[in-house]
Amino acid sequence: MCARYELNEQPRNIAVRFGLDALPPVVNRAIIRPTDQALVVRSGGDAVLCGWGFDVTWDSKPLINGRAETLDQKPTFRPYLENRCVVPATGYFEWRTGERAKHKNFIRPADQATYAMAGLAVNNRFIVLTCAPAPGIAHIHNRMPVILSPDCEPDWLDPGQPFSAVAHHLVAYDRAPMLAEEEQPPVADQGDLFH
DNA sequence: CCAGACGTTGTT
DNA sequence: GTCTGG
DNA sequence: CCAGACGTTGTT
DNA sequence: GTCTGG
Numbered sequence: 001m002c003a004r005y006e007l008n009e010q011p012r013n014i015a016v017r018f019g020l021d022a023l024p025p026v027v028n029r030a031i032i033r034p035t036d037q038a039l040v041v042r043s044g045g046d047a048v049l050c051g052w053g054f055d056v057t058w059d060s061k062p063l064i065n066g067r068a069e070t071l072d073q074k075p076t077f078r079p080y081l082e083n084r085c086v087v088p089a090t091g092y093f094e095w096r097t098g099e100r101a102k103h104k105n106f107i108r109p110a111d112q113a114t115y116a117m118a119g120l121a122v123n124n125r126f127i128v129l130t131c132a133p134a135p136g137i138a139h140i141h142n143r144m145p146v147i148l149s150p151d152c153e154p155d156w157l158d159p160g161q162p163f164s165a166v167a168h169h170l171v172a173y174d175r176a177p178m179l180a181e182e183e184q185p186p187v188a189d190q191g192d193l194f195h
Numbered sequence: 196c197c198a199g200a201c202g203t204t205g206t207t
Numbered sequence: 208g209t210c211t212g213g
Numbered sequence: 214c215c216a217g218a219c220g221t222t223g224t225t
Numbered sequence: 226g227t228c229t230g231g
Binding site for chain 1: 196197198202203
């Protein structure tokens, strides 16, 4: 899940939305994929670019997600429970497995154009935390990124809070419905390829 | 990053 | 070769 | 010692 | 690569 997301918003608006001190650094593409540099916000309006995924020695692929339910039990994550961040996004992509094909969905909360995913950021890398899905999108996938309400973001980011005091934020988004737009199957417009 | 897929209709 | 998805 | 896990996701 | 369990 959540192996791709979008941040399609003007730096100016991102700065306002997340209370940044200055305009955030910019990357030239809106679609973010594993290993890409992307914007993360830490406490105090500190916005930096980090690469998506922690490198692990046992796999060539980076570790891009962390399960919220077990985060504080994993040796890989436990040292970093206070290195919390939020990851600005305007939507994320999820593939629903259908009878015949996979259907790509673009998913976002109904009440926020630009929202915050909960994450950890360490050594210029970040991961996105996942939780059980909200009811409206459970048919698409059994996980979703943790999406924070704006009023919870400062608490989540507060480095003075122990993880145990902020872990309750790591649940499916329930402030508004989740909207999912399913990408239409591509039109096989190959006319007379076989004529 | 990198392994694995890349196509699956409806019988003109 | 390019796209997909974790 | 040494095989297997180690995160995830999705599920052969 | 390093840790864990048998």
